[in-house]
Amino acid sequence: MIRKENRYYDVYPRIVRAGHExxxxxxxxxxxxxxxxxxxxVVTILPTEGSIGQSTWxxxxxxxxxxxxxxxxxxxxxxxxxxxxxxxxxxxxxxxxVLAEFRLYALENDLYxxxxxxxxxxxxxxxxxxxxxxxxxxxxxRRIGLDFxxxxxxxxxxxxxxxxxxxxxxxxxxxxxxxxxxxxxxxPVHIINFGGRWSLNEQFATEAYRAEVSALEATLTDLPPGVxxxxxxxxxxxxxxxxxxxxxxxxxxxxWLSRHRYDVPLYLTDLILERQPYDALELxxxxxxxxxxxxxxxxxxxxxxxxxxxxxxxxxVSDGHGCERGELFGWFYTIAFAPSSDLPDLIESIVDLYxxxxxALPGETxxxxxxxxxxxxxxxxxxxxxxxxDELCVEExxxxxxxxxGDMRAAAALRALKGRTPALYDHLWDPGK
Ligand SMILES: [Zn+2]
Ligand SMILES: [Zn+2]
Numbered sequence: 001m002i003r004k005e006n007r008y009y010d011v012y013p014r015i016v017r018a019g020h021e022x023x024x025x026x027x028x029x030x031x032x033x034x035x036x037x038x039x040x041x042v043v044t045i046l047p048t049e050g051s052i053g054q055s056t057w058x059x060x061x062x063x064x065x066x067x068x069x070x071x072x073x074x075x076x077x078x079x080x081x082x083x084x085x086x087x088x089x090x091x092x093x094x095x096x097x098v099l100a101e102f103r104l105y106a107l108e109n110d111l112y113x114x115x116x117x118x119x120x121x122x123x124x125x126x127x128x129x130x131x132x133x134x135x136x137x138x139x140x141x142r143r144i145g146l147d148f149x150x151x152x153x154x155x156x157x158x159x160x161x162x163x164x165x166x167x168x169x170x171x172x173x174x175x176x177x178x179x180x181x182x183x184x185x186x187x188p189v190h191i192i193n194f195g196g197r198w199s200l201n202e203q204f205a206t207e208a209y210r211a212e213v214s215a216l217e218a219t220l221t222d223l224p225p226g227v228x229x230x231x232x233x234x235x236x237x238x239x240x241x242x243x244x245x246x247x248x249x250x251x252x253x254x255x256w257l258s259r260h261r262y263d264v265p266l267y268l269t270d271l272i273l274e275r276q277p278y279d280a281l282e283l284x285x286x287x288x289x290x291x292x293x294x295x296x297x298x299x300x301x302x303x304x305x306x307x308x309x310x311x312x313x314x315x316x317v318s319d320g321h322g323c324e325r326g327e328l329f330g331w332f333y334t335i336a337f338a339p340s341s342d343l344p345d346l347i348e349s350i351v352d353l354y355x356x357x358x359x360a361l362p363g364e365t366x367x368x369x370x371x372x373x374x375x376x377x378x379x380x381x382x383x384x385x386x387x388x389x390d391e392l393c394v395e396e397x398x399x400x401x402x403x404x405x406g407d408m409r410a411a412a413a414l415r416a417l418k419g420r421t422p423a424l425y426d427h428l429w430d431p432g433k
Contacts, residue, residue, distance in 0.1 A: 002387040005100045008033045011086075013430035014384065018081045018106040022430045026088065026102070027071035033100070035067040040091035041099075043074045049082045064091055078106035081373075083380050103384045105377060114337040114354060115425050116381050117346065118389075119148035121194045121250060121334060122181070122286065122317035125163070128153035131322030135166030135404040140323035142174040143397025144330040145390030147341050147421070150179030150194050157199030170403055170411045171418040172396060175341045181252070182242075187234040188264050189251070189272070192282075192317075195343045196247025200238055213237050224267070232271055239277045248347045250315060251278035253285040255297040273305055280350050281312055283369050284357035286319025286328045295359065299369055313350050314370045316357030333358050335368070335378055358382070385428060392420045 005011075009028050016022040026043075028034050035041065045061045065072050078084065086102040124130035125137050132140070134151045141149040151160040157180040164176045182191040182200045193200055203209050216233035223229055242249035251272055256263045272278065283302055287294050302312060320329035335356050338349035349355060356370035356378045368378035396417050403410035 002391065003384070005102055006384065006388060009100060009102070011102045011104075012427055014102070014104050014428045015112070016078050016104060016106050016430040017112050017432060018078055018108050020430075020432070021075055021077045023073055023075045024086065024104065025071060025073055026086075026100075035070055035072060037067050037070065040064050040066055041072060042089045042091050043072065044085075044087040044089070045074075045076050046085045046087070047079065047082055048085060049080075051079050078104075081106055081108045081111070083376075103380065105380050105384075107377070111337060111354075111377065112429075114339055114349065115422075115429075116378070116386070117147040117336045117338055117341045118145055118358075118386070119334050119336060119346070120146055120318050120320070120332075121150055121179070121248070121315050122152050122192050122252065122282065123149065123320045123329070124153050124181075125151050125159045127156050127159040127162075128181075129321055131325065133166075133404070134159045134163035136401065137320075137323060138163045138167065138174065138176050139397055139400035139404055140329070141397070142172065142393050142400055145386070145393040146174065146333065148175040148177060148336075148346060150177040152179040152181045152192050152194070154181045155183055155201045156180055157193075157201060166404055167400060170400075171415045172400060173418060173421050174393075174396070174400070175343070177343055179247075182238055184231075184234040184238060187231040189231060189235050189268060190253065190263070191235065191238050191242075191278075192248075192250035192252055193238075193242045193245070194248040194250060195347060196242045196245030198245050200241050200245075203241075209237070223271070227267060231268055235272060236277050239279065243279070246343070246347075248350060249277075249279045250317070251281050252317075253282055253287075253294065253298075253319065255294040255301070256285065256287070257291065257294060273301070273310070276310065276312075279313060279347075280315045280355075282317050282357075283312075283314035284316035284332045284359050286317055286332055288327060289361075302369075311353065313353055314355060314357050315350060316359065316369070331359065331361055333360070335381070337374065389421055389424060392424060396420070 011026050043063050043065055084104045088099045089096055125134045126132055137151050151163045153159045160178040177195045179194045180199055180201055182193050185204050213233045216236050217229040220229045239249040254264055254269045283298055284295050315334040316332045318328050318332050323329045336346050336349050337354040338345040356368040356374045358366055358368050360366040366382040368375045399410045399414050
């Protein structure tokens with residue numbers, strides 16, 4: 001939901017650089033919230049975490065300003081990386097009623113130069129056990145505000161390519177990448193190959209797979225006695241293949257309770273979390289409401305492993321099996337903080353711990369999980385910035401679905417819309433002059 005102030009006013013920039021001054025523009029968009037050029041307004045800026053030299057919460061920064069041409073401009077030295085509240089009042093109002101409240105965020109350089117990209121790295125089409133064509137899954141993914149997606153059907157790579165081909169002749173801002181859910185024979189671990197240039201599933205019938213995994217098994221002499229070495233050797237082979245193919249290998253839903261037991265035996269989960277052959281963990285997985293405790297377990301386990309010194313890249317995925325079922329689809333996703341939505345940038349950013357997993361259940365406040373610094377920033381984005389981004393995506397998604405349905409006019413309309421989400425971010429990010 002877009003907060004009403006963010007609809008009534010155009011406030012920019014809202015993402016600024018920590019340690020720099022920035023000029024914030026506050027421009028009413030409609031008649032009901034106009035500023036009067038003959039009136040004085042008081043602008044108050046409050047760093048939510050306090051600032052250096054601020055001894056009590058009664059200390060705050062205030063400026064009395066006259067609008068010019070109907071909008072206010074305020075210059076403020078943003079000290080450290082945190083969220084700031086900006087309040088506007090009329091100077092002659094003795095009750096000091098707040099006319100409007102806005103939120104800004106100052107970022108250190110590393111995050112400032114990255115943009116948030118929402119994506120789903122694990123979702124199914126009708127080629128496996130989902131409901132819709134790959135083209136439909138991609139169009140529907142844009143409609144709910146995703147910036148990137150890969151269709152990852154069980155044992156099949158081709159559907160992801162079909163999703164890409166469906167839109168290769170139209171101009172869209174959604175990035176569609178190859179992918180598959182990998183099921184090595186005799187290995188209970190589910191693995192996602194996100195973005196890899198070739199399929200793993202197609203290789204399991206080959207002699208080469210058996211021979212290479214046998215060679216890996218022979219090196220695993222330090223596994224606990226009695227443990228079958230094959231499943232772990234098979235995982236090692238898969239994650240290595242995915243990296244060679246330029247993809248990101250996910251360790252899927254470790255605490256999924258399937259038919260009265262966890263899908264992966266605990267010894268294998270322990271081994272994978274200890275030795276970390278994967279690239280990223282599905283921290284928040286696509287669980288139905290009755291299964292949601294599996295996500296609680298994954299998050300708790302993640303924190304325990306982090307305390308033990310593990311460095312764990314995380315993603316959130318819907319594992320959706322139908323975009324119109326009213327479940328899973330859109331409930332869980334990843335925010336990657338990356339220089340661009342190009343595949344190598346997304347993968348590198350996730351591996352470098354610049355991502356959070358998001359749970360956005362219908363009717364509930366969206367919650368981000370992952371490193372504290374990014375969760376704090378993500379919660380701001382989910383409240384203040386991403387709702388506007390998502391609204392721009394609705395129209396593009398609808399037109400993508402129209403194009404997939406054969407509407408000849410959709411391509412021209414998509415061309416006209418191209419670039420709207422990047423333009424929103426360019427507008428909201430301090431240009432840094
Ligand atoms: Zn699975
Ligand atoms: Zn799946």
